[in-house]
Amino acid sequence: xxxxxxxxxxxxxxxxxxxxxxxxxxxxxxRNAIGEYNxxxxxxxxxRVKYEQAYGPxxxxxSLCQNPDKWIWNDxxxxxxxxxxxxxxxxxxx
Amino acid sequence: xxxxxxxxxxxxxxxxxxVGTNKNNNMCNAEKAYCNGNNDMTxxxxxxxKSMNNADYMTQSNSIMxxxxxxxxxxxxxxxxxxxxxxxKPAKEYSMGISDSCNECVIQKVGLAQAYVPxxxxxxxxxxxxxxxxxxxxxxxxxxxxxxxxxxxK
Numbered sequence: 581x582x583x584x585x586x587x588x589x590x591x592x593x594x595x596x597x598x599x600x601x602x603x604x605x606x607x608x609x610x611r612n613a614i615g616e617y618n619x620x621x622x623x624x625x626x627x628r629v630k631y632e633q634a635y636g637p638x639x640x641x642x643s644l645c646q647n648p649d650k651w652i653w654n655d656x657x658x659x660x661x662x663x664x665x666x667x668x669x670x671x672x673x674x
Numbered sequence: 675x676x677x678x679x680x681x682x683x684x685x686x687x688x689x690x691x692x693v694g695t696n697k698n699n700n701m702c703n704a705e706k707a708y709c710n711g712n713n714d715m716t717x718x719x720x721x722x723x724k725s726m727n728n729a730d731y732m733t734q735s736n737s738i739m740x741x742x743x744x745x746x747x748x749x750x751x752x753x754x755x756x757x758x759x760x761x762x763k764p765a766k767e768y769s770m771g772i773s774d775s776c777n778e779c780v781i782q783k784v785g786l787a788q789a790y791v792p793x794x795x796x797x798x799x800x801x802x803x804x805x806x807x808x809x810x811x812x813x814x815x816x817x818x819x820x821x822x823x824x825x826x827x828k
Binding site: 591596599603606607610612616620673 | 794804807810812
């Protein structure tokens with residue numbers, strides 16, 4: 581997967597983790613939902629590591645600096661900038 | 675403070691008699707019907723009066739808001755008679771034209787609402803990409819708001 585595909589996948593997984601977490605706040609005994617939630621968290625962590633190894637840190641903290649010679653968080657673009665991100669639209673929305 | 679409102683009211687007079695009237699006719703039918711059911715209701719009474727057109731209805735309802743904001747004595751308008759007393763003021767005295775008179779009516783008649791969200795009884799998750807696009811992981815919660823439509827189930 582290229583950078584954008586990885587980022588798209590990670591964003592989607594993290595979003596699901598948030599939404600399933602909200603669901604679990606009101607359904608704390610739903611074993612099926614807990615299973616789904618854990619699957620999503622594990623999948624997201626794998627994608628996050630993969631992304632950061634290839635393209636650098638996603639956070640200014642809690643992310644490994646993969647390059648031992650250079651702190652690359654300073655390099656543009658940052659995650660909140662338009663050029664960093666992808667457009668959420670298209671077939672996946674239907 | 676009062677000067678500010680009066681300046682604004684001059685600017686809004688045109689809208690009050692055109693756009694405001696249309697809005698009143700098209701978007702508040704349910705509220706008007708409800709409020710008209712009780713003659714004690716300020717807005718309902720105004721609306722059924724043959725001596726006033728819709729623009730008068732709008733401006734006079736708005737005058738309640740201005741009075742409340744400028745003199746700071748909200749409690750004075752809590753009883754029906756006081757509200758009716760305010761409504762007898764000339765319509766143009768404090769016309770403003772931006773408040774929603776239907777909203778005023780509902781607040782007076784029904785009161786401010788409490789939200790109720792039903793318990794989610796199903797667990798049908800979509801794939802992550804589709805969830806992200808739709809802003810929810812749950813198929814049954816997809817409910818985009820479209821301006822001018824109700825929020826009921828499609």
